[in-house]
Amino acid sequence: MLTIDNLTKIYGNKKAVDALSIHINKGEIYGFIGHNGAGKTTTIKCCAGILNFDEGEIYVDGISIKENPIEVKKRIAYIPDNPEIYEFLSGIKYLNFIADIYGVSENERNTLINKYSDIFELTADLAKPISEYSHGMKQKLVVISALIHKPRLMLLDEPFVGLDPKASHTLKQLMKDICSSGGAIFFSTHVLEVAEKLCDKIAIIRNGALIVHGKTEEVTANASLEDVFLELVENV
Amino acid sequence: MFKTLLFIQLRALFYTMFMTKRVTGSKGSKxxxxxxxxxxxxxxxxxxxxxxxxxxxxxxxxxxxxxxxxxxxxxxxxxxxxxxxxxxxxxxxxxxxxxxxxxxxxxxxxxxxxxxxxxxxxxxxxxxxxxxxxxxxxxxxxxxxxxxxxxxxxxxxxxxxxxxxxxxxxxxxxxxxxxxxxxxxxxxxxxxxxxxxxxxxxxxxxxxxxxxxxxxxxxxxxxxxxxxxxxxxxxxxxxxxxxxxxxxxxxxxxxxxxxxxxxxxxxxxxxxxxxxxTKNKGSAGKYIYKQRHLTAASPRKALFIKEFKRFFSSVNYIMNSGLGSIFMIIFAGALVIKGPSVITSLLQTAVNNHSPTGFDIPLDSLLPVIIGAVIGFLVTTNDTACCSLSLEGKAFPLLKSMPLGYYDIIVPKIAFNLAWGAIPVVLISVACFFRLGCSSWESLLILLAGIIFQLFTALWGMLCNILFPKFDWISEVMVIKQSAASLFGILGAMGFFGLYAGGFILFSLNANGGEGLSLEQVSRIALPSAIGFFSLIAAVCAALLASVAKKKFHAISA
Structure with a gap:
């Protein structure tokens, strides 16, 4: 589903991502862990076609993001770490706007917007301008907007920040549903307990370089992910 | 304690008024x-x-x-x-x-x-x-x-x-x-x-x-x-x-x-x-969502509507980037109500001559040229495109992650700028035909000139914004009023109009072997030559948007 092959991204003379390679299969939830400034957001942004990169390749369903970015973007959904969206629109107008961009049919958008806004308990607030939304409400709106075109791959940067416990639980369930229906999830998080429970595979990154990756149980090897992570980032 | 509080207030006030601080210090100081x-x-x-x-x-x-x-x-x-x-x-x-x-x-x-x-x-x-x-x-x-x-x-x-x-x-x-x-x-x-x-x-x-x-x-x-x-x-x-x-x-x-x-x-x-x-500043009860059937639109139309909504949601945006059209609508209304006397008043104001009989130029023959010049001047203040990309701000990465091509993103911004300026231009040309007695050819020239001027301003503005984007703003005022793109966009457009006007005046004075052009010749040549000049510059802007700016756009990392 997603292949990151030898990805290198350089800012000035600093390598933000250094020859990183990851492969994510259909049905996998892949957690991406690292300290602040490790290169997680940069990697995710490269996968979403937001940032150009200096070396390497990224493929989604075998399609190169460099050569055919539009086709790749039709298959993915990206949720940024900060839900900065158009505050001059109301929630419903934003969702309709996103549905237009992804070419979602009228019937489907009506059904899915109703479904997901009900699930996230945002329906009553959809007429409000986004400028009056709280951080958590914006995050819910971004999550809903990411789901309405039925993406095959979801790239999520710190998706649980700002969500209330119920919405977090709902999102985790939706992530599992997407994977069980043949999709895949690649997400970054600082909440190691969530990563440990939710992810099929985990990658730990430090200073732009991958230091360990693999199945969650292999990475943790009977220890907690927190212990493994702390040991790896301090000692490797 | 009072001194500390006052100091904080003054800093906040200074910041509100001048907006000179960056969001982050990562890109260095000014x-x-x-x-x-x-x-x-x-x-x-x-x-x-x-x-x-x-x-x-x-x-x-x-x-x-x-x-x-x-x-x-x-x-x-x-x-x-x-x-x-x-x-x-x-x-x-x-x-x-x-x-x-x-x-x-x-x-x-x-x-x-x-x-x-x-x-x-x-x-x-x-x-x-x-x-x-x-x-x-x-x-x-x-x-x-x-x-x-x-x-x-x-x-x-x-x-x-x-x-x-x-x-x-x-x-x-x-x-x-x-x-x-x-x-x-x-x-x-x-x-x-x-x-x-x-x-x-x-x-x-x-x-x-x-x-x-x-x-x-x-x-x-x-x-x-x-x-x-x-x-x-x-x-x-x-x-x-x-x-x-x-x-x-x-x-x-x-x-x-x-x-x-x-x-x-x-x-x-x-x-x-x-x-x-601690009073409730929320909007509880003000917005009640009623479920209705949502209609679909093409991505470009959706982006155009988004530009429209953004423009009308911001008084700063209207006042700084779209005032020309408001003046053009007033101008069209004045032409309909008062007729050619509006032009006389305008000229009097322009030369600060308070005498009602201060002009001996036959206005009739120069009417289309004067109206074209007024439109040209007003259109330069109609540059929504020059800050429209920067106004995406922190939403730009999200926009870039969508399945949209380069032209899908910039064309609606240019189209909105063009539409905002073109509508009053149509009103003015209709007023010229029905109220001022301009011929259909003259009215058409005024319409074409206005649209070409606006197209040039929009393309130039878009080019400036792609070359000088600014996404790290807190207040939109920083983009609309103070960014390099809005400065180059508006002043640059004015500069091109000044360049053309200066060139045309020099040519008019020195043509015909130094005798200069007659008023009739000026009225015949001025608008078609302006249309030609600005079409050419608009074409150059479009070419730059398709080459240099396109590369820059793909390299932008907000």
């Missing part, structure tokens, strides 16, 4: 050139204000002082200063006192409410003094130039001005409270701000255009007005009397009134500060 530019711009704006009020003071001073009406002069100057201080600070007061974001933070600290209120009021007082200075400094200079320097009058003026600013502060605090009360009950606050700002702007324009008449009336009926003010609003009379007649009791009375009013308002606000600071 360059020397940028600082210099902002400094020069500030000096220029202050200079304009001082010059404007200096001219007004000169028009008042001579006739009033000559007739021994010094008291009336100072009452009128005091009235202007008071009006400017009140209008200038009422919105700042509303924001500083009633909508400050740090109210809850300060309430959680061991800070007495009266200190918070006093620090906020003092900061607004300094703004009032600044506004007062814009009026009183030139008025004093003009007066001393006319009657000679008098140190006692200067002291009275300084003290009187300070007392007036205290009084204005108490009224603007009360006005701010009423405004806050009114705004808090509004559903569409932005629409209110937009309409209010436009109404204020056009009132100011009306005042400025009729300044001569107003000043003449003020001089003629100044004594009457002074007498009315003495009865209705004594502080202004006391200010005038204290300065003009060096009357200490009047000055003391003014001080007393000002101190009493400011003390009452400070105590009242301090008492209700917690209530004000």
């Amino acid at each position: 360059t020397l050139i940028k600082k210099l530019f902002i400094g020069l711009l500030t000096v220029y704006l202050i200079g304009c204000m001082l010059f404007f009020f200096g001219v007004v003071a000169m028009q008042l001073c001579e006739p009033l002082v000559k007739n021994g009406l010094d008291l009336v002069y100072f009452v009128l100057i005091g009235l202007m200063a008071f009006f400017l201080m009140f209008i200038g600070s009422i919105f700042i007061t509303e924001k500083q006192l009633y909508e400050a974001n740090d109210n809850e933070l300060l309430l959680s600290m061991p800070v007495p409410a009266v200190y918070v209120v006093l620090s906020r009021i003092t900061a607004v007082l300094l703004v009032n003094i600044l506004y007062g200075a814009f009026t009183l400094i030139p008025a004093t200079a003009v007066y001393f130039f006319r009657v000679g320097f008098d140190a006692v009058i200067l002291v009275y003026l300084i003290l009187g001005g300070l007392f007036l600013s205290l009084l204005s502060l108490s009224l603007s605090a009360a006005g701010g409270w009423l405004l806050a009360l009114f705004i808090s009950n509004l559903k569409r606050k932005k629409l209110f701000s937009t309409v209010f700002m436009l109404a204020f702007f056009f009132s100011f324009m009306g005042l400025y255009t009729n300044l001569q008449k107003i000043l003449t009336r003020l001089v003629a009926r100044g004594a009457e007005l002074t007498d009315s003010l003495r009865k209705v609003f004594p502080p202004l009379f006391l200010f005038g009397k204290s300065v003009a007649e060096k009357d200490l009791p009047s000055l003391i009375a003014l001080l007393f009134i000002s101190l009493v009013s400011v003390t009452i308002i400070t105590l009242l606000i301090s008492r209700s500060f917690i209530k004000i600071a």
Whole structure:
């Protein structure tokens, strides 16, 4: 589903991502862990076609993001770490706007917007301008907007920040549903307990370089992910 | 504690007014050139204000002082200063006192409410003094130039001005409270701000255009007005009397009134500060979602509608990037109502000639050219594209993650700019045909010229924005007013129009073997050549957008 092959991204003379390679299969939830400034957001942004990169390749369903970015973007959904969206629109107008961009049919958008806004308990607030939304409400709106075109791959940067416990639980369930229906999830998080429970595979990154990756149980090897992570980032 | 709070307030105020701080320090501090530019711009704006009020003071001073009406002069100057201080600070007061974001933070600290209120009021007082200075400094200079320097009058003026600013502060605090009360009950606050700002702007324009008449009336009926003010609003009379007649009791009375009013308002606000600071600012109950069938649109149409909504949601955007169309609509309306006399008035204003018979140029033959020039000038202020990309701000990465091509993103921005300018151009050309008696060819030329001018401005603006994007803003004002793209976009477009106009004038004077073009030749050539020139530049802009800008766009990492 997603292949990151030898990805290198350089800012000035600093390598933000250094020859990183990851492969994510259909049905996998892949957690991406690292300290602040490790290169997680940069990697995710490269996968979403937001940032150009200096070396390497990224493929989604075998399609190169460099050569055919539009086709790749039709298959993915990206949720940024900060839900900065158009505050001059109301929630419903934003969702309709996103549905237009992804070419979602009228019937489907009506059904899915109703479904997901009900699930996230945002329906009553959809007429409000986004400028009056709280951080958590914006995050819910971004999550809903990411789901309405039925993406095959979801790239999520710190998706649980700002969500209330119920919405977090709902999102985790939706992530599992997407994977069980043949999709895949690649997400970054600082909440190691969530990563440990939710992810099929985990990658730990430090200073732009991958230091360990693999199945969650292999990475943790009977220890907690927190212990493994702390040991790896301090000692490797 | 009070000093610390005041320092924070002043920093916040300075930041609100000048917006010079970056979001993050990661990209380094401002360059020397940028600082210099902002400094020069500030000096220029202050200079304009001082010059404007200096001219007004000169028009008042001579006739009033000559007739021994010094008291009336100072009452009128005091009235202007008071009006400017009140209008200038009422919105700042509303924001500083009633909508400050740090109210809850300060309430959680061991800070007495009266200190918070006093620090906020003092900061607004300094703004009032600044506004007062814009009026009183030139008025004093003009007066001393006319009657000679008098140190006692200067002291009275300084003290009187300070007392007036205290009084204005108490009224603007009360006005701010009423405004806050009114705004808090509004559903569409932005629409209110937009309409209010436009109404204020056009009132100011009306005042400025009729300044001569107003000043003449003020001089003629100044004594009457002074007498009315003495009865209705004594502080202004006391200010005038204290300065003009060096009357200490009047000055003391003014001080007393000002101190009493400011003390009452400070105590009242301090008492209700917690209530004000913690009042419900949410919109519960205002927006009720009713499920309805959502209709689909193409991505480009959706992006166009988004541009439309963004534009009309921001008064700053309209005022700084779209004012030309509002003026063009007014111009079209004036053409319909008043006919060709509008052009005569415009020319008179342009050359500052107040004689109604000051023109011996046959206007009929040059009408399309003059209208084309007016449109050209107004279109340069219609540049929404030059900041439309930067306005995406932190939403830009999300936009870039969508399945949209380069042209999908920029074409709706250019199209909106073109549509915003083209609609009034159509109105003007229709007015020219039906009301001014222009031929169908001339009307078509005006229409084509207007559309080409607007297309050029939009393409040029878009090019500037891609080459000089700015996404790290907190307030949109930083992008709309202060970014390099908006500066190059608007000034550059004006520069191209100036270049064409200058070139055409030079050509007209030197054509036909140095004899120059006849008026008939000018009227025949001017618009078609402008259309050709701007089509060419628009084509160059389009080519640059397809090459250099496209590469830059893909490399942008917001």
